[in-house]
Amino acid sequence: MNEFELIAALTSELATGEGVVVGPGDDCAVVDGDGDREILLKTDAVVEGVHFERETDSRLVGRKALARCLSDIAAMGGSPRHALITLGLPDGFDPGYLKGVYAGLNELAKAHGVSVVGGETTNNGDRLFINIALTGEVEKGRAILRSGAQVGDAVFVSGELGGSLAGHHLKFEPRLKESSWLAAEFEVHSMIDVSDGLAGDLRHIARASGVGAELLETAVPISRSAKRRARDQISSKPPLLAALTDGEDFELLFTIVAAEAVNLLDGWQREFPDVKLSCVGKIVEGDGLRIKDRTGIRELTVEGFTHFAKN
Amino acid sequence: MNEFELIAALTSELATGEGVVVGPGDDCAVVDGDGDREILLKTDAVVEGVHFERETDSRLVGRKALARCLSDIAAMGGSPRHALITLGLPDGFDPGYLKGVYAGLNELAKAHGVSVVGGETTNNGDRLFINIALTGEVEKGRAILRSGAQVGDAVFVSGELGGSLAGHHLKFEPRLKESSWLAAEFEVHSMIDVSDGLAGDLRHIARASGVGAELLETAVPISRSAKRRARDQISSKPPLLAALTDGEDFELLFTIVAAEAVNLLDGWQREFPDVKLSCVGKIVEGDGLRIKDRTGIRELTVEGFTHFAKN
Numbered sequence: 001m002n003e004f005e006l007i008a009a010l011t012s013e014l015a016t017g018e019g020v021v022v023g024p025g026d027d028c029a030v031v032d033g034d035g036d037r038e039i040l041l042k043t044d045a046v047v048e049g050v051h052f053e054r055e056t057d058s059r060l061v062g063r064k065a066l067a068r069c070l071s072d073i074a075a076m077g078g079s080p081r082h083a084l085i086t087l088g089l090p091d092g093f094d095p096g097y098l099k100g101v102y103a104g105l106n107e108l109a110k111a112h113g114v115s116v117v118g119g120e121t122t123n124n125g126d127r128l129f130i131n132i133a134l135t136g137e138v139e140k141g142r143a144i145l146r147s148g149a150q151v152g153d154a155v156f157v158s159g160e161l162g163g164s165l166a167g168h169h170l171k172f173e174p175r176l177k178e179s180s181w182l183a184a185e186f187e188v189h190s191m192i193d194v195s196d197g198l199a200g201d202l203r204h205i206a207r208a209s210g211v212g213a214e215l216l217e218t219a220v221p222i223s224r225s226a227k228r229r230a231r232d233q234i235s236s237k238p239p240l241l242a243a244l245t246d247g248e249d250f251e252l253l254f255t256i257v258a259a260e261a262v263n264l265l266d267g268w269q270r271e272f273p274d275v276k277l278s279c280v281g282k283i284v285e286g287d288g289l290r291i292k293d294r295t296g297i298r299e300l301t302v303e304g305f306t307h308f309a310k311n
Numbered sequence: 312m313n314e315f316e317l318i319a320a321l322t323s324e325l326a327t328g329e330g331v332v333v334g335p336g337d338d339c340a341v342v343d344g345d346g347d348r349e350i351l352l353k354t355d356a357v358v359e360g361v362h363f364e365r366e367t368d369s370r371l372v373g374r375k376a377l378a379r380c381l382s383d384i385a386a387m388g389g390s391p392r393h394a395l396i397t398l399g400l401p402d403g404f405d406p407g408y409l410k411g412v413y414a415g416l417n418e419l420a421k422a423h424g425v426s427v428v429g430g431e432t433t434n435n436g437d438r439l440f441i442n443i444a445l446t447g448e449v450e451k452g453r454a455i456l457r458s459g460a461q462v463g464d465a466v467f468v469s470g471e472l473g474g475s476l477a478g479h480h481l482k483f484e485p486r487l488k489e490s491s492w493l494a495a496e497f498e499v500h501s502m503i504d505v506s507d508g509l510a511g512d513l514r515h516i517a518r519a520s521g522v523g524a525e526l527l528e529t530a531v532p533i534s535r536s537a538k539r540r541a542r543d544q545i546s547s548k549p550p551l552l553a554a555l556t557d558g559e560d561f562e563l564l565f566t567i568v569a570a571e572a573v574n575l576l577d578g579w580q581r582e583f584p585d586v587k588l589s590c591v592g593k594i595v596e597g598d599g600l601r602i603k604d605r606t607g608i609r610e611l612t613v614e615g616f617t618h619f620a621k622n
Contacts, residue, residue, distance in 0.1 A: 006409065006410075007398070007409075007432050010410065011427075011429075011430070013413075013417065014413075014417060014420075014426075014427035014428075015417050015420035015421045015425060016426045016427070016428070017424055017426045018426075019393075019426070020393070020426045020428055022428075023426070023428050024427075024429040024430065025429070026429075028429070029393065029395065029428035029429040031392070031393050031426075031428060031446075033344070033345055034344055034345035034346035034347075034348065035345035035346060036345075039350075039446075041393060041395055041428060041429065041444070041446065042395070042429075043354075043395040043396070043397045043429070043430060043431055043442065043444045044397070044431045045397050045399060045431060045433050045442065047399060047433055047434065047435055047436075049434075049436060050433060050434050050435075051433075081330065081342070082330075082331070082340065082342050082352060084340065084352055084353070084354040084444065085354070086354050086356050086442050087318070088356060088358060088399075088440055095317050098317065098318075098321065099317075099321065102324075102325075106324065106325060109325075109326035110326045113328055114326060114328075115325075115326055115327045115328045115329075115330070115331045115334070115342075116322075116325035116326050116327070116335075117325075117327070117331055117333075117334050117335060117340035117342060117352060118322075118334065118335040118336070118339070118340040118352065118353075118354070119322070119335065119354060120354055120355045120356060121318045122356050122358055122361060122362075123358065123360075123361050124358055124361075124435070124438070124440060125358075125360060125436070125437060125438050127435070127436050129399055129435060129440055131354065131356065131397050131442040131444075133352070133354045133395060133442075133444030135342075135350075135352065135446075
């Protein structure tokens with residue numbers, strides 16, 4: 001049992017009670033509000049040596065810590081409200097670095113109307129640990145879950161994928177505007193933010209919804225930086241593999257009834273001319289993930305990725 | 312500038328906006344709810360090597376992580392609702408230890424009607440880092456702040472102080488029942504939980520309220536374990552000093568109008584016969600902290616604590 005299987009097993013036995021609309025397992029938890037809204041709750045951490053390095057620009061580190069949580073609020077179709085910061089400081093930390101962290105975080109908070117209402121500071125030995133707790137809100141019953149995908153849905157993804165290692169993971173724009181527009185204009189059946197790679201996150205949707213999914217290889221939007229990395233660095237992943245499996249793209253991955261696909265693409269292009277939207281596949285009966293290329297359709301298992309190895 | 316002064320400076324410039332009733336600086340943040348309630352938000356972490364050791368019973372570690380946050384909700388006169396857990400796991404962590412952490416946390420959550428609605432797991436190098444984000448609720452306008460103390464108030468503290476190092480910090484009962492009763496039956500002017508020692512936390516109240524405070528030395532409830540430690544370990548603090556300055560007592564420290572003091576003591580004893588309540592002093596004009604003993608009244612500055620050194 002690896003650490004994630006263990007956590008999954010442990011979280012299946014957590015204390016729960018009244019007022020919990022959606023518990024562990026989606027991008028955010030959903031709990032009851034008083035009136036016509038529900039409250040979204042999210043917590044997430046970035047850790048030195050894991051999500052950033054000591055040399056990383058401190059403003060981008062603070063920005064990233066909050067941006068990751070904002071992306072999860074977007075993935076529920078919600079709006080962010082209040083944030084709390086927990087800092088685990090390394091021994092002999094640099095005050096200037098910390099100022100940068102706060103500055104980057106604050107700037108992004110202001111841009112999205114988030115109030116930073118408090119936090120806690122402690123020591124963490126040899127590395128900086130930044131935890132963000134974020135609340136959001138959504139109209140009652142309108143949170144978009146991973147579990148709502150239906151057979152026949154078209155699968156869409158925003159932006160371009162595979163660029164995280166080239167710096168996107170520090171500079172991405174959480175897709176809050178896009179998500180709000182989607183939630184208002186369309187009946188989005190399911191949504192997630194792409195944090196584990198397109199393949200991994202589409203699998204999360206499929207599993208939660210009890211369906212299968214089929215990707216169209218030629219439709220996967222591969223970022224220029226993934227292509228460049230593959231060309232320049234012999235050791236890097238082929239670009240399609242990067243787009244399917246690199247984490248931290250933080251794009252929106254969602255499904256809507258196929259009949260609305262053209263309306264959606266039209267409307268999106270008018271609203272967000274600078275943000276790509278791609279229809280990358282469809283929801284099918286059964287389970288698991290398949291990919292269709294010139295040679296046919298095959299299962300996209302974890303082992304299956306070896307297919308994309310350079311040749 | 313030390314790290315806490317730095318954080319204080321940084322948090323004075325945080326992004327804020329509509330719907331924030333109380334921002335950084337109290338035991339919890341208070342934000343608007345929809346109806347006749349407000350929402351309390353708290354985040355806090357326990358870190359291996361700081362708040363517990365690798366040898367500490369894992370159930371008590373999980374329990375403590377949540378209990379600290381519950382104590383902060385109690386200090387606002389609120390009721391806890393939903394918790395999120397962020398785990399920073401050390402390399403090569405022990406799955407059995409983690410199960411214990413969850414078990415201890417879950418048990419306390421259930422005892423207080425808290426739903427654990429999600430969380431996040433990441434790596435943290437050489438030590439376990441557990442962050443809890445907790446929400447609570449309170450009747451609109453009824454959150455009890457640090458800033459409401461008034462000249463003439465009597466100062467009360469629950470329980471006994473100075474026992475944290477003897478194990479109390481792992482086993483304390485968050486004073487939620489007591490706090491709810493207080494909030495319902497009395498007009499509590501100000502409240503805080505004792506996490507920095509009686510002197511430090513009373514100073515927080517005094518400063519936030521723009522008043523001074525005077526402690527009565529003989530009234531400070533010193534725990535038996537603090538007395539025992541002082542007797543058995545030549546290197547430990549004198550018991551009064553432990554009661555005034557040891558952190559992690561997690562008792563309620565609050566002020567109410569002096570005319571209600573007797574009613575309060577009577578009512579408390581009926582409701583909570585097993586929990587001591589002590590009137591330890593009064594709120595006075597001016598600022599700072601003073602202590603009255605057989606020899607008179609003197610300022611209780613940080614330096615002043617040397618007075619209590621063993622002799």
